[in-house]
Amino acid sequence: MQVLKTHYHPEIKTLEEKTVFTRLATRSIAVKGENILLLYTKRYEDYSLPGGGLEANEDKLEGMKRELTEETGAKKIKNIKPFGIYEEYRPWHKSDFDIQHMISYCYTCNINKELGNANMEAYEIKNGMQAVWINIYEAIKHNKKTIALSDKKGMSIERETFLLELVAENII
Numbered sequence: 001m002q003v004l005k006t007h008y009h010p011e012i013k014t015l016e017e018k019t020v021f022t023r024l025a026t027r028s029i030a031v032k033g034e035n036i037l038l039l040y041t042k043r044y045e046d047y048s049l050p051g052g053g054l055e056a057n058e059d060k061l062e063g064m065k066r067e068l069t070e071e072t073g074a075k076k077i078k079n080i081k082p083f084g085i086y087e088e089y090r091p092w093h094k095s096d097f098d099i100q101h102m103i104s105y106c107y108t109c110n111i112n113k114e115l116g117n118a119n120m121e122a123y124e125i126k127n128g129m130q131a132v133w134i135n136i137y138e139a140i141k142h143n144k145k146t147i148a149l150s151d152k153k154g155m156s157i158e159r160e161t162f163l164l165e166l167v168a169e170n171i172i
Contacts, residue, residue: 001105004084005162009155011091018098020089026064027051027106027163029083030074032113034172036136036164039071042128044154045146047139049163050074050131051104060105068109071124072131073116080109086163090155106163108171136172140164 027049030037038047050071054063061080068074083106092100118131143161146153 001082002084004086004106004166006087007089007159007162009088009090012089012099015089015099019096020099020101021092021097022101022103024054024060025052025102025104026054026060026067027086027104028064028068028074029106029108029163029167029171030068030111031108031136031167031171032133034135034137035133036139036167037072037074037111037115037131037133038139039129040132040134041154043152044127044157045150045152046143046154046157046160047132047134047164048156048160049106051106061107064105064107064109068111069116070119070121071129073118074111075114075116076110076112078110080107082106083108084166086159088159104159136164136168140168 028051029049039050040047050068052067065077068077086104088102090100092098115131120129140161143157147157
């Protein structure tokens with residue numbers, strides 16, 4: 001799978017003499033016309049692709065399907081194809097490491113438009129996360145406004161907006 005981008009958070013000036021841990025994750029891209037299945041997170045005022053961290057020794061495709069189902073209630077996931085890898089280095093604000101190296105494996109797929117029940121984690125519910133079908137151009141516009149104007153934005157919004165723009169350019 002090709003690397004789409006390697007992003008360094010502005011706080012990361014060097015990797016020299018830093019302790020780094022790697023987290024593997026997946027992101028799912030499901031589109032119907034100009035609509036895309038995303039997660040809206042009220043806390044961060046942003047739209048993001050469904051996905052998350054892989055469990056130890058978990059197969060990437062199985063992890064992608066698990067995350068997509070847990071977060072959105074997606075049904076009949078099929079035609080899974082690699083889209084690309086987004087790498088990022090971001091600060092880690094815990095005592096065990098200095099930097100997190102996140103590698104997100106992104107896949108396109110087809111799912112039923114009707115979603116089942118999501119099974120989100122407590123922090124996702126607390127953050128006001130919900131699955132929505134939305135016009136991709138509206139989601140991009142919304143995220144760009146959040147980047148420009150909101151003090152609530154999280155560290156993932158730049159990744160998500162970059163990926164949404166690539167999807168709009170290459171798939172829609």
